[in-house]
Amino acid sequence: MNFFKNHSLKKYVSCAALASSLCVSALFVGCGNSSLVHSLDENKLFELNYGNFEDELNLFDLAQTGNIRTYMNMCDGFFYIANGESKKIIELNSYGDLLSIFYNEEYAKNFSLSDKKYGASARKSVAYPLSTLGPVAVDSKKSIYVVDTLPYDRQERDSERRLLLSNVVLRFDGDGNFIDYLGQQGPGGTPFPFIDSISTTKSNELVVVCKTNEGLEVFWFNTSGFLLYRIPITKDSVPELVRGDESDIPSYVSICSVVPDANEYRLYIKADYYAASLDPALKVQSGIDYEKTLLYPLDVKTGRYSDPLEIPPYENVVTENLTKESYVLPYDFLGVTDTGWFFFIIPTDDGFLVQMVQPDGQRIVKRSLSVDHSKILYYTLSLSNKGIISALFVKNEKAEVCWWRTDSLLMSFIDG
16 A cells, blocks of 8 residues: 555644644554654665656656656565656566656657666566556556546536546556456446556455545456456444543544455455544633544445554653643554554654554554655555565655565564
8 A cells, every 4th residue: 555745744734633632642553562662764766767768767846836646666675666757667676676667758858868778678578658647556467557547528526426437457467467447336447536546456456546525435346357246335334433521522434445355255354433623611612632542444245344453642742841731643554464463654753653563453563664855756555465664765866665574573573
């Protein structure tokens, strides 16, 4: 699953505004029951120059308004970068060597080429009319799935739900051959509404998560690309939070993200709950306070929710003028590994804090990732099915790709 800087910061600002001043103790199970959180070493793998050559990124649109359209996914030590600004997808190994390139032939006419044939330095070059690219996913057969946007004259509108249907998922096999594009019903189907994320399961099935005006909608496809399940997820479909005697307090729920299980037909739904805060003097609502985060397993076949797992929030302590205030903020859901460990992440002043939760919730491991945010213009994070966190950092001079071997950390707990 991918995680993007320009999406995340707005979320944290709003959470800070809503966060209550409740003081909760942070849970550091697996960290020696101490407030000290150990750091994980960053492994810087390679750099990418900016420009129009096949092994470079075109990110000159950073100076303009609008979303950045560059995404990364790491699978089995290979990095797949969908660079929407240059309408291409590149595959690189952990040394930064270009292995494959998928490019828009018309757009490539404007590029500075290192040879007469674009992509000549790559082992595999594939011409396809790529457009506005989105998230990218890869399965165990090295088949590539990437979100793209249809031309305006091929887009559709759902007037009843007030949705623009413009996204499709392109499929390329492991040899680089174009298979087809997937819509809502499967190959050649109705375009999707805005696609938030795509991912593949251990059995190479594709899961597409879309944003709608009501919440999220999940499409689960088999290996042939045909629709197996369509699951709408709205705030009304998620179980209500039970507060006991305080049940009369107005409450709100935010469905933040949905991640599929790698092995079973199961979805994990992260729900953040908020409650109205009351002014004790005026007896009127004065704001909204964050309460808790629950992770719900949803059986896709039956549509039934299992008991949720409570995810401890991040506690931010602010000291000013000899006073100390504590704010609690929800983590973002980064993904789940093949072994069922849940990964949550939040940016901090010193980088990121990663919270890894065992499937039964018995063990919670926290580690900090040291990153200098002042040097980063944009970033995208990716969690592999083995538990490796990878990052593409866009900086002033170059882009950097690095990873943190959280898989080794988890293995030490499993072996222990």
